[in-house]
Amino acid sequence: MAEKKITTLEQLRALAEKGKLDTLNRVNEILESVVPLLESAQHTGITVTLPAENWSGRAQTVQDESLLANGNYWYIVCADTDSFMAASESGVKADNITIDGQITFRCEITPVGNLTIYILRLEVEQSNE
Incomplete structure (x- = not known):
């Protein structure tokens, strides 16, 4: 199978934006599970x-x-x-x-x-x- 290569700066930017969005989504998922625990904890x-x-x-x-x-x-x-x-x-x-x-x-x-x-x-x- 042929390897996909990033050939343009625009493709690199798009990949970086996708990575940033993935990270933000993961942080939000963690916060959604942790915040209620912290609010109910002493x-x-x-x-x-x-x-x-x-x-x-x-x-x-x-x-x-x-x-x-x-x-x-x-x-x-x-x-x-x-x-x-x-x-x-x-x-x-x-x-x-x-x-x-x-x-x-x-x-x-x-x-x-x-x-x-x-x-x-x-x-x-x-x-x-």
């Missing part, structure tokens, strides 16, 4: 700051009494809009919470500015199926 919002000067060995730990090392809680961690690109480019990620009241963040490249991080704590039911 959750706590936590905001922490990762000061630039507190990175040591590409890690830093922050404290908040709402952080619980308990299997009944799941955490979603994301930088705020002003810090998102810097956190992404620096490879900032949170460790699992293993000690009540604290969470450790690690980075691949030490950020030069302070980062604001949002943490959403969801209470979940454990299923032992």
Whole structure:
């Protein structure tokens, strides 16, 4: 069977637009299933700051009494809009919470500015199926 080749810039644009539409449709499908779960869940919002000067060995730990090392809680961690690109480019990620009241963040490249991080704590039911 002959291979289809993209031969024009217009064909490439059409392919990119189709890919963009497919991605948007998938994101919408995910949101339609996740949003109702979040709306019905018990959750706590936590905001922490990762000061630039507190990175040591590409890690830093922050404290908040709402952080619980308990299997009944799941955490979603994301930088705020002003810090998102810097956190992404620096490879900032949170460790699992293993000690009540604290969470450790690690980075691949030490950020030069302070980062604001949002943490959403969801209470979940454990299923032992």
